[in-house]
Amino acid sequence: MATNVKRKKKAEVMPDDGNMTLTGHLKELRNRLIVCAVVFVAAVVVTLAYADRLIDLLTAMGQGFYTFVSIAPQEKLMQYFRVSLLAALVVTVPVALYQIYAFAKPGLKKSETFFLKLVILLGLALFVVGVLFAYKLMMPFMLQFLSTGIEGADYIQTTTSIESYVSLCLTMFIIFGCVFEMPLVTIILSKMGIANPQIMKKARGVAIVLIFFVAAVVTPPDIVSQCMVAIPMVLLYFISIFLSGIFYKPRSEDGDDEEDEENED
Incomplete structure (x- = not known):
């Protein structure tokens, strides 16, 4: 039982x-x-x-x-x-x-x-x-x-x-x-055929401007702290371009691979 x-x-x-x-x-x-x-x-x-x-x-x-x-x-x-x-x-x-x-x-x-x-x-x-x-x-x-960055009013x-x-x-x-996490997002999008390394290279000028704008928003209003945030983000963007070239797979290739696998089955 x-x-x-x-x-x-x-x-x-x-x-x-x-x-x-x-x-x-x-x-x-x-x-x-x-x-x-x-x-x-x-x-x-x-x-x-x-x-x-x-x-x-x-x-x-x-x-x-x-x-x-x-x-x-x-x-x-x-x-x-x-x-x-x-x-x-x-x-x-x-x-x-x-x-x-x-x-x-x-x-x-x-x-x-x-x-x-x-x-x-x-x-x-x-x-x-x-x-x-x-x-x-x-x-x-x-x-x-x-x-301490703002001079004056020392009694405060x-x-x-x-x-x-x-x-x-x-x-x-x-x-x-x-x-x-920017490089990781790039890898995932490249694997899906969305993040094209050629497009990312061409758009790097616009991307750098946007990066400095975002850095200015999230940091205090001085150029030093802005650069401390923006420079790592720019480096990460160029690393993302490199990784995109490695992992990029056009969607057409994905479809051809799937068709080949189905034919083999």
Whole structure:
């Protein structure tokens, strides 16, 4: 009797042709979501114990320029929870990406599996590089300029609430992390036949102007900080052109390949 029940359960998950059923996919997806949730909860508990050190890392960029205050009674505590949740999310993202890869891998070809690995690893690496660039170079200079860059009115003390400061830091980290994803976006669009390296070369003049315009919007109103943002973005654009030349595949070639595969089958 027990053997029949086991066979029925296996039949629900895996039919005779070896392909997983919809029920099996849903169960696997549920299990992977549970893994991500458990990792996130565990990471929140751990990072709460180190929340003060995380806050110290953020305020280290502005120490000497600002005096940090907590205006509302709950403000300081809420920033501890906020930073802990964000740190837990950072820990969970690689696990979630691996779960996505493991879930999609059985249905992918060898070339598609390699490309998905490349996208995941390169995406994580570029985002980390962008955040480190903001933390080590951009943010300290920006904070110093915002506090001391304007002459006069020396009697005005540079005091900021911890909530406003943490919001600024996290916003800039997200902006720079996303900006450094430019090469990855180019690779994906090139693989889809959308980003043409020849068009990108011809449009580089317009792109550079747009990059400096965006840099002027997201930075303080001075040429130095603008260049600190724009120059890495221009370099990333030229790297994107190079990567587009490697991964670019016209749509017509994709269609011909699919037709050839169908004919071979």
